[in-house]
Amino acid sequence: MSFEIPDELGYLTTHEWARRENGTVRVGVSDFAQDELGDVVFVEFPETGEELTREAEFGVVESIKAVSDLYTPVSGTVADTNDALLDVPELVNDDPYGEGWMIEVEPADESEFEDLLSAEEYREQIE
């Protein structure tokens, strides 16, 4: 089974992705992660304005068979959260890189993005 791993994103070994968009960084979990989890039933994330530190936990994603912590790809302030997931958590399964995004971070240090795994590096890790 092959997983979609968009080239333009940065990844953590813990399967979160990060995408730069107009000064903020959008965060979600990878196609591989949603497949491993199975049907997502619940997502919990911080409130807007909260300060996050790189690689610290920012929330949890829960499926029928597991609960996983979510880790922050880049330090910064939570600028927005995808509240649609509260009612429709299956968006994480259906569209992990699109409508299934989780939070948007205003990065404290843009250069941190460079420390993330590239798509290629991430693909190697999960294969």
Added chain:
Amino acid sequence: MIYDQARWTRGASEKRDGNGDESEGESEEGGEGHGKGSVYEPLLAEKRSREVGVASSLPDDLTRDSLELPALAEPELARHYTRLSQTNYGVETGPFPLGSCTMKYNPAFTEDLAALPDAAIHPERSAASTQGTLELRYRLQEYLARIGGMDSVTLQPPAGAAGEFTGILIARAYHEHRGERRAEVVVPESAHGTNFASAALAGYEVVELPAGEDGRVDLDALDAAVGAETAALMLTNPNTLGLFERDIEAIADVVHDAGGLLYYDGANLNALLGRARPGDMGFDVMHYNVHKTFATPHGGGGPGAGPVGVVDDLAPFLPTPQVRAVEQDRREPDGGADGSGTEGSAGSTRYERFAPAHSIGKVHGYAGNWPVLVKAYAYIARLGDAGLRDASAKAVLNANYLASRIDYEIPYGPFHHEFVASAGDRDAADVARRMLDHGVHPPTTKWPEAVPEALMTEPTEVESRATLDQLAAAFDRVAAEDDAVLDAAPERTSAARIDQTDAARNPRLSWHALDE
């Protein structure tokens, strides 16, 4: 063998107006009342519910305004719960080979003894007025101590997990009493989930111990995991693959040399009754699952009891109170070492409660699940030495016989009272669900993870050869069936496959939430 658990269901409209008007056109099976929204048995509140205003002699500001609850007559209730029971599978319904759960037949006579009027006492009665209760508790402590090779036993923990928690609190108190603070409890990766959770509840970091290739504890990995921070190693033996930890003495040495304690999870004790004892293997503290090993009923989830046994060094830390015998007049020890004689014993031995010197305090508000303990005592007395040895022999014989009859890979052995087969490239849960259609309860699935798509099977000693053959046939027929059949299973049970995802995404946890 075919099996059909649900005999009829009612349409959704029927339950509302009671006139049996079947308007459910989308009924998928074509049968009356089997369609969408139908129920096997309406909820109590759907049958008849009434809201009453609370009229009390208390001032209004201390009372609630109203209460709405089901309001049914006794015959209606009798039928409601009887119908519910008919959709429930128990040990007396058929074979129940749930690995790690030891679903034995629950002897009928033990129920009668637990229900004796003389057993129905308040826990805060004086010791002097409850000598019978204390004597039975004392004798059960003794029996369990002998069976486990332990020196002292507490009967207070109300379940196995509570026993684990108790044991780890005892270990912690022991280390602290010696001026040591240790931060870690080591648990094999294949252990029962409760081991991890109980250690964490007691404030410990859990260090996971990977298994060796043979499915047993790897001594090198153990050496690496155990150290000055190790408060205890929690182990079950035979382990969750049914394998005896052959290196148990070396394991004990590693843990003891590091100053740690060895904890025995009694979930698998049924394999060893009268043949090997945790105390003799070097374990310092253990719990017993009386609702597994000693045949007290699981009651659909409980009550159980999780007595804890310890070696002498740990006895001062046991929960309070303990029960001890005080010889008043040493003419003749009554009843002999087996404690079977009662008549004439009154007056010569008194039983009293006491607080161990450095007790950890309490793990249950009173003295645990007393009626369950009465049943366990009666069961052990019924079996005696020979019966206990025979129970483990037949439990192991049954597991091995069943394993020899099924066409599944069983990667690890030699196993004892349970084996873990692999469903191979099939989903073990699908296999299990299809087994239901063949009239048997399936094994535990997907655990331990050392075996892919695990089918953890423990027939226990209560199954006959014929029943084991029936179980084997169910295993093998499912193996021969198409994926599509498995995907659609079960079809002969009162409920078909349940949408777990929807249930978790939209939790409806009371009848109040059904309309939301």
Added chain:
Amino acid sequence: MSGNGRETTTHSHSSGGDRGRDGEHGSPFAPHTPDETAAMLDAIGVEAQEELFDIPEAVAFERSLGIEPRSEREIGREVRGMLGRNDELVEFLGRGHYDAYVPALVDHLADRSEFLSSYTQYQPEVTQGFLQALFEYQSMLVELTGLAVANCSMYDAATALGEAATLARRVRETSGHRVLVPELLHGGRRAVLENYIAGTDAAVETYRHDDGNADLAALESQLDDDAVLVYAENPTVRGTIEEELAEIGALAGEHDALFCLGSDPVALSILAEPASVGADVAVGEASSLGLGASGGMGLGLLATREEYLRQVPGRLVGAGTDAAGRRAYTLTLQTREQHIRRERATSNICTNQAWLALRAAIHAAWLGPEGLCALAERCVTRPRDLAERLNTIEGCAAPVHDRHHFREFLVRTDRPAADVAADLEARGFAIHAVDETLVQVCITEANAAHVDDLAAAFEVVA
């Protein structure tokens, strides 16, 4: 007496546990005939049962445990004889464990083996009946507490309180260390709570009472932002009804502490709903329904607000649908639990008190709303009447607290309380001696017929 299992006498048996060996029998609950055993061994390819065991010789146990097997009849006689040594006392005992009158229907239905001998409902397709019964139990607790989520049992009130404290630690936004409990708290509950938070840096502290109710001023002075949980009981362990619960809830709320209220389903059927006084969690002893005096066995009640759903300890039954579109029940949100989440689970509980939850639900349904309210009202009037009566006896003052009472109340005795209790015991009555001058009397359906006799005995011994 030897407590040492290692010193049991050695008189070795010959190998195996085969039926009929040495005139003894194997397990009466193993159906194997010798022929079947032989055939099974043959099928496996071994000659003796012993070959199936992989136990190193060094740790094999070859001796006798010294437990003589007995017949069913012998054990019946033995246990009856033994328990017959319990004195026949009329118990006026309570303080958290009550002798409810349980209608016969409860025993007859709950004893059906499909319920009694079933396992936890991990295979929901063949356990719909028990799941529905537990769902109904949860629903009744939701009605009684006004809180949206009730689990399908903890071990008892004491462990439910312990679990509430760990829940409070998990859900509170900021860390807190202090768990405030009433001075009037059953010692067993307090001790269990201490152990449940022993793995954390939290600590239990007490707040004073004022004539059998929480002392609000004292509580307020003790509250700060480090308080994580405030616990109160209604009724209290002394049977007094708290009159300012909403104020306690408000005080807790002001400091961002959770408010946990302890009660039981009989009391809750007429007393203020926990939700209406601001409780975030309700705990207590649900065995006040469905269970008579049973040596302390309990049924822990735990209910909480919907927002804490994912932090609830223990099992939850939810309603859903099956593949045919029918309503079906299942254990749900299991990722909270130990078998999935292991050391990060919301609790270590696995086996619970499910069968007692079934009994409590049957009992509640048997009573119906009118019956339950009437039973509760008798729990108010009976102690009132008896206290009034005992108060007329020389040497007795009752009730000690100028409060409303539920089921039980205190009596101050001129004579030492222990002596009064002992003298009553000699006359066939069990009551609590609470301290040097206080005794406690509890009246339920089970002992109400003996109230005249108790009063007469008080006349003599007080």
